[in-house]
Amino acid sequence: MxxxxxxxxxxxxxxxxxxxxxxxxxxxxxxxxxxxxxxxxxxxxxxxxxxxxxxxxxxxxxxxxxxxxxxxxxxxxxxxxxxxxxxxxxxxxxxxxxxxxxxxxxxxxxxxxxxxxxxxxxxxxxxxxxxxxxxxxxxxxxxxxxxxxxxxxxxxxxxxQAASVNQGVPDLRRIEDGWHAVADMSALPQNKLLTRRIDDIAVVVYRDGDDVTVMLERCAHQSGPLGAGQVVRENGRTCVKCPWHGSTFELDGGEVVHGPASSDQQVLPTRVVGGVLQTRLP
Known part of the structure; x- marks a missing residue:
C-alpha cells in the first residue's frame, strides 16, 4: 500500500x-x-x-x-x-x-x-x-x-481511486427519505441552471415551462460541478454539459449523451405543493 x-x-x-x-x-x-x-x-x-x-x-x-x-x-x-x-x-x-x-x-x-x-x-x-x-x-x-x-x-x-465509477451515486445515501422543499416555483427562472441543497447535497434545478428537473449536481464522471455547466442542444434534446471534461446529460431524464461519463446522471422525482417545488429519493 x-x-x-x-x-x-x-x-x-x-x-x-x-x-x-x-x-x-x-x-x-x-x-x-x-x-x-x-x-x-x-x-x-x-x-x-x-x-x-x-x-x-x-x-x-x-x-x-x-x-x-x-x-x-x-x-x-x-x-x-x-x-x-x-x-x-x-x-x-x-x-x-x-x-x-x-x-x-x-x-x-x-x-x-x-x-x-x-x-x-x-x-x-x-x-x-x-x-x-x-x-x-x-x-x-x-x-x-x-x-x-x-x-x-x-x-x-x-x-x-474510484476511476470510471459513478461519482454522484454516493450522494443519494446522504439524503433522508421523504419529500424535501427545494424552492418556490415563482422564484425559478426559465431555462437557467440553479444550484440548491438538500440535506447538504448539491442538486441542479432547471425549469422549462412547467417542467422542472432536479438532478444531482456532482457529475457522474469526476464530480465536476454541473451547476456551472452549459445548457446545450443535442439532437433536439436539452442537455447540461459538464465544465470539466464535457460529459453531457439530457436534462429530461439524466441520460448520458456524450462521455467520458458512461452512466446516467441521477434525476430525482419532483412535485409542486402550494407553489413549492419538492423532491425526494427515487
Missing part, C-alpha cells in the same frame, strides 16, 4: 502523462467513437467488460500448458487473448485520457504492465507457431505475471 501511495504521488510521471494524453486525444478524435469506447451505449465503462476476454484466455492457457497434449488448444487461446487485448487497450487509453492526475499516474504503470503482457504473449504465440512450445510456455507464464500485475493496479484504480 505504501508503494501504491508513492505511485499516486509520483509527480515525475506527469510530463509523460501530458504527452501521452495529447497523443490519445489526437488518435481518438470523433466524439461518437469516444462515446462508443467509453461505453455510453451500454451504461457503464466498456473497458472492464472487454478485459475478461484476454485475461480469461491467457489464464486458461496457463492451465492447458500444465496438461498433456493440449498444445493446439493453448496456442489458440494465446491467439484469441492477444487479439482481444488490442481493442481492450484502446478502450482503456480512451478512459485514461479523462482521469485525474493521481489516477493517470497509476494508469500509466497499469498500461505499461499490460503492454508488456501483450508483447510477451505475442512472442509466445510466435514461438508456439514455429514449434518452440517450451519457449512459448515460458513467455506465456511471464505474460501472465505481467497482466496479473496490471490487473492488480486496475483494481486499485477502480476500488481505491
Amino acid at each position: 505504501r508503494a501504491l501511495t508513492r505511485l499516486e504521488q509520483a509527480t515525475s510521471l506527469d510530463r509523460t502523462a501530458e504527452r501521452v494524453q495529447r497523443i490519445v486525444a489526437a488518435a481518438i478524435r470523433p466524439q461518437r467513437l469516444r462515446d462508443i469506447l467509453h461505453g455510453v451505449a451500454i451504461g457503464h465503462p466498456l473497458h472492464p467488460a472487454l478485459v475478461q476476454v484476454p485475461i480469461g484466455a491467457w489464464f486458461s492457457t496457463a492451465v492447458l500448458d500444465l496438461m498433456p497434449q493440449q498444445r493446439r488448444a493453448a496456442t489458440t487461446l494465446v491467439a484469441i487473448g492477444t487479439a482481444a487485448a488490442l481493442p481492450t487497450a484502446i478502450t482503456g487509453w480512451n478512459d485514461w485520457g479523462s482521469l485525474s492526475r493521481e489516477q493517470q499516474r497509476v494508469g500509466l504503470v497499469h498500461a505499461l504492465a499490460n503492454g508488456m503482457a501483450i508483447g510477451l504473449y505475442a512472442g509466445s504465440l510466435a514461438a508456439r507457431l514455429t514449434g518452440r512450445h517450451g519457449l512459448g510456455r515460458t513467455l506465456g507464464y511471464l505474460g501472465l505475471a505481467a497482466v496479473s500485475s496490471g490487473g492488480f493496479l486496475g483494481g486499485h484504480l477502480a476500488y481505491k
